[in-house]
Amino acid sequence: MKLDSIAVLGGGPGGLYAARLLKLSHPDAVVTVYEQSTPDSTFGFGVGLASRTQHNLRQADQDSLNGIVAAAYGHEASMRVGDNEVHLSSGEVLAIGRTELLSVLQAFARGVGVNLRFSDRRAVADLDADLIVAADGISSPTRTGLTDDFDPSIAKGDGLYLWCGTDFALPRAIFVPVTTEHGTFVAHAYPYAKDRSTFLIETDEATWKRAGFDISTEETPNSHSDQVSLDYLQEAFKETLQGHPLIGNRTKWTRFRTIRCRRWHTGNVVLIGDAAHTAHYSIGSGTKLAMEDAIALDRSLLEASALDEALENYETARRPAVEHLQAIAERSMAWWDSFPERLDLPVAQLMVAYMTRAGKVSVERFVESTPDVARPGLAAYANVDALEVPSAPEVTAWVLGRPLESSGRRFTDRLAPPRLRTAADTVAVEVTVRPWSEDARKLVENLPSARAYWLTGPDDRETVYDRFDIGERIRRTTGALVVAEVPVGFEGDAAGALVSERIDLVAFYRAD
Ligand SMILES: Cc1cc2nc3c(=O)[nH]c(=O)nc-3n(C[C@H](O)[C@H](O)[C@H](O)COP(=O)(O)OP(=O)(O)OC[C@H]3O[C@@H](n4cnc5c(N)ncnc54)[C@H](O)[C@@H]3O)c2cc1C
Known part of the structure; x- marks a missing residue:
């Protein structure tokens, strides 16, 4: 044309x-x-480009991709909670200022x-x-x-984040939560030049207010950075920062839109x-x-x-x-907004939960690509030695086959026995709400008390994940056993939800 x-x-x-x-x-x-x-003049610090993106850019225009790669900085990822850190080899992730x-x-x-x-x-x-x-x-x-x-x-997220940087290259990308007297802050940080790293820090609204950041946000003009928050966060993340400063560039707390x-x-x-x-x-x-x-x-x-x-x-x-x-x-986004609630999970298991949170990566693929991180996470779930965790093709069946002991009940595997559905102290819940909506909050808060909740819903993959998301909220709020009904064919997704402790048991059915 x-x-x-x-x-x-x-x-x-x-x-x-x-x-x-x-x-x-x-x-x-x-x-x-x-x-x-x-x-x-621009806002922000570094941005990441995954290997698939690099591939697409290469196909479209090799020359400009070469220029981008020459100015970029490669890194691997890790997650640290307390003194425990696990490393994730993430192939060719590049970051560039x-x-x-x-x-x-x-x-x-x-x-x-x-x-x-x-x-x-x-x-x-x-x-x-x-x-x-x-x-x-x-x-x-x-x-x-x-x-x-x-x-x-335009939908606004519940949590708040700010984008800042520091003047040294972290050894690798890191997700690190820090809990202060006001609540938990999580940093997603990664190097993007030999003397620069991005720090993206997020928190929930209650913590943000307790720390007085509603006021500092209000008082910071758009052309400035919220120095009160930066000073506070610099102290909170001083171990990860190794004595380096947090630098702002029109840095203010915002809700993602x-x-x-x-x-x-x-x-x-x-x-x-x-x-x-x-x-x-x-x-x-x-x-x-x-x-x-x-x-x-x-x-x-x-x-x-x-x-x-x-x-x-x-x-x-x-x-x-x-x-x-x-x-x-x-x-x-919903997973990160509720991240502090999962800090009781061993960090290796948290890494599996992170990788499988949105259905993009299955347990099987994670074990195949990064066995030295996935295996300890699966071992923590099953309470066995990492050597006992099988390799990729068998791992889904292995996850489903692990026994469970919960509030005095014993199950030989993670497949819910049909009699559990009709037990007097089981409540069936049809999940038709989006998991992070106001309706979902009401649903969880108004549940009748029960020893087990049996979650049902439509057959498509999106709504199956809604069940897992709501399941996790119910599990954490009530402490009761949570079963998700899932169509046959979603075994891999169910395995991810089990290892991430979003549900306790799964009931497979044949969708029409
Ligand atoms: C905290 C945070 C972290 C992020 N991290 C990543 C990441 O790791 N990886 C990633 O891929 N993306 C990341 N992003 C997203 C990324 O920054 C944006 O998605 C990306 O910049 C979008 O590109 P764009 O060209 O559409 O818009 P922009 O980059 O926003 O560019 C729009 C441009 O339009 C100009 N403009 C606006 N109005 C006018 C006008 N009337 N006349 C002339 N000019 C105008 C603006 O000045 C601006 O330069 C992140 C975003 C945020 C907020």
Whole structure:
């Protein structure tokens, strides 16, 4: 399709990458990026790029990926609780400073003839171009201005987070909770340069208020960092920081906003990246999604004969992958929001719970890829020596076959006996609410007392995970035995839920 002029609103990763790809595909078109800030002023610290993302970027544009890799920093992951730490070999995860990423993408866009106009804030109405790509970020003025067309919804997370950094490279990525007199703070931290690490610290609302951070947040202007919180957190995480400071960059406590839009295009305007959708940072996918949107948009424009058709095809192609990741991210966000409640689990078992939290990684795959971390976690679940844990193909059956002793009851394996369902002190609960909703809170709080709760619900995978999420809340709130009914075929998912102590027993049934 022939395009003479393309205007890109926003010079973040999505906008810059889209501008380069579009200029490469339409060399005769005038492609201009309008960015309200200066080239080197940005928020945040490092961003992570997983190996799958690198693969996708390589397929789309080998040269710019080479530039990104050259400026990035590889790392492995670990989780530490108290004095116990487990390491996770995570292959080729790379992290790169947001400033470095932007300067690489600026150079590659400029290199193919894209016009970059900094300190130039524009609105759609100011632009005259065949195509307007709105890559103007999470607070997208384009999305807000055309709200009837895009029909956005915005859901705020329960927890609060702040994004800061430090001036040394941690040896590896680390998840580390610290409990102070006010409550628990969890840091997700990773190195992204030889003298820099990102620290993303989160907490729950009650802890945030007890520490007085509601006040410091209120008192911090948007152009400043919340120094009261940074000083406090620097002290709380001093062991991990090894005496280094926590550095802010317009750092303030925020609630994560998950953005969804019913439509991503209208007329000649199309949304990409955070403007169209966001996914919780704990799955590290915001930059990936923005850049992969750019790839899909470029492809659709090359393949279609008219703009309407191209934008429709772009949306149809991208929506399933984006919505899938958003569902995983939502579950991951809820898992992290409730993280302090799981600190009683041995750290190795907590690592299995972390890996299987959203259904992206199964116990089997975890054992296969990282046996030296997965095995101790499974051993802690079964209370046996790690040497007794079998390898990948047998591990699911092994998890389901472990005995359980709970409140004076003995079960020879984790398959709930049918008589338990009809026992006088078992209550059946049909789960039809989203696990982190207000309705879910009411459901858990108003349960009649029982020795066992038997959770039922629809047959699809999403709602099976809702059962596990609610199951965990019920288990922790009531201390009773929790059984989840699960369709045959979801054995691997049930194994993850059992090892993570989200449920105690599982009852398989044949779905119609
Ligand atoms: C705490 C935190 C941690 C994160 N960690 C990761 C991670 O590890 N990995 C990862 O992949 N992602 C991560 N992300 C997400 C990532 O930062 C974003 O998803 C990503 O930057 C989205 O890219 P974008 O191009 O869509 O938008 P942005 O990067 O937000 O860029 C939008 C640009 O548009 C400009 N703009 C806005 N309005 C106008 C206008 N009217 N005129 C001109 N310019 C305008 C803005 O100045 C901005 O530069 C994290 C996000 C947060 C909040």
